[in-house]
Amino acid sequence: xxxxxxxxxxxxxxxxxxxxxxxxxxxxxxxxxxxxxxxxxxxxxxxxxxxxxxxxxxxxxxxxxxxxxxxxxxxxxxxxxxxxxxxxxxxxxxxxxxxxxxxxxxxxxxxxxxxxxxxxxxxxxxxxxxxxxxxxxxxxxxxxxxxxxxxxxxxxxxxxxxxxxxxxxxxxxxxxxxxxxxxxxxxxxxxxxxxxxxxxxxxxxxxxxxxxxxxxxxxxxxxxxxxxxxxxxxxxxxxxxxxxxxxxxxxxxxxxxxxxxxx
Numbered sequence: 001x002x003x004x005x006x007x008x009x010x011x012x013x014x015x016x017x018x019x020x021x022x023x024x025x026x027x028x029x030x031x032x033x034x035x036x037x038x039x040x041x042x043x044x045x046x047x048x049x050x051x052x053x054x055x056x057x058x059x060x061x062x063x064x065x066x067x068x069x070x071x072x073x074x075x076x077x078x079x080x081x082x083x084x085x086x087x088x089x090x091x092x093x094x095x096x097x098x099x100x101x102x103x104x105x106x107x108x109x110x111x112x113x114x115x116x117x118x119x120x121x122x123x124x125x126x127x128x129x130x131x132x133x134x135x136x137x138x139x140x141x142x143x144x145x146x147x148x149x150x151x152x153x154x155x156x157x158x159x160x161x162x163x164x165x166x167x168x169x170x171x172x173x174x175x176x177x178x179x180x181x182x183x184x185x186x187x188x189x190x191x192x193x194x195x196x197x198x199x200x201x202x203x204x205x206x207x208x209x210x211x212x213x214x215x216x217x218x219x220x221x222x223x224x225x226x227x228x229x230x231x232x233x234x235x236x237x238x239x240x241x242x243x244x245x246x247x248x249x250x251x252x253x254x255x256x257x258x259x260x261x262x263x
Contacts, residue, residue: 002192004059007143008093008131011116024129033245038111038134038160039181041183042234043211046225048258049083051113051213052251056088056095057111059203060192063095065242070100071107072122073247078108080251086113087237098130104139105131113162124153137179140189141171148177162213171202175210181235182206187216196226203230221257225230 005140010086042049054070054077070087077085085102088096096116105112117170118124119141127135137150146162154161163179166189174182182259185208186198195218213231218224219240227235237254246252 002190003073004192008059008090008117009119009159010120011034011141012090013019016120016122019126021193024125026120032128033105033131035128036109036111036133038113038162039211040091040119041111042181042213044083044236046195046259047236048227048232049232050081050221050251050254050258051082051084051086052077052082052241052254053086053236053237054088055115055238055242057093059083059093059186067095068161070097070104073108074108076248077251078110080248081255082110082251083234084111084113086115086238088238089114089116094200096112098126101132111160121150121153124150124157124159127229128157128159132159134162134181136164138164139159139179140164144173144177147173147179151177151179164215166198167207168202173203175207179210181211181213183213183215185248186245196223198232199227203232206231211214218254221253224254224257 050142050227054071054073056065057066073126074085087101088094090096111133112136112177114127118135118137122134139147151156151161162181162183163174164183165174166185184202186194186196196217199214212231213236214227214232215236218235218237241247241250
């Protein structure tokens with residue numbers, strides 16, 4: 001595991017301890033936002049759907065874009081045809097802000113994935129209260145027992161878990177735990193390098209019943225076209241959109257490229 005990732009996880013555990021001290025409101029029907037169908041949104045026949053990401057920085061890239069209103073970005077994504085939105089909520093390392101999630105939820109009608117380092121059940125409940133429709137679970141940083149527990153909590157509260165894998169061992173663990181939405185991350189967590197061969201090697205091993213997402217290293221329409229015929233239902237794209245001088249055109253190009261995707 002990369003030293004930077006170890007640093008992130010150590011800091012995240014401190015955040016979780018603080019969250020537990022503060023406690024969360026009790027989950028009740030009258031205080032829970034409506035949950036939108038994330039899995040359905042990224043599984044539309046006839047295309048490779050786009051999960052467009054809002055992130056302003058990353059440990060591997062540093063600053064990506066000057067901070068602006070996530071709601072304005074969300075409107076661009078929705079108007080340009082994205083299937084769903086991914087919102088980075090880690091503040092320290094990715095320049096995110098969980099407090100923006102409720103505002104974004106009120107602004108757009110698309111399902112929203114809370115992308116963060118989810119390590120504890122309380123973060124899933126927090127995600128639900130703040131309006132997330134889905135959460136990211138990274139297989140490589142969770143034990144098999146822990147992953148199974150978090151998947152069960154997601155099912156209990158109604159959130160869609162995007163279970164991220166990086167290698168065959170991760171895939172076997174995810175499937176054994178009952179994961180249904182599999183995200184193949186082309187970024188190596190040891191080196192932070194990106195290699196599309198990760199998707200090539202792992203995609204054929206994912207059962208057809210699973211919804212398959214390709215993540216990281218997708219920059220243009222040629223990359224999406226290259227994924228055609230590999231069983232990919234959706235792609236998660238952040239950096240190339242956020243760096244673009246014309247985000248609207250960039251999203252439209254990626255969405256259009258996905259229209260020829262395998263179903």
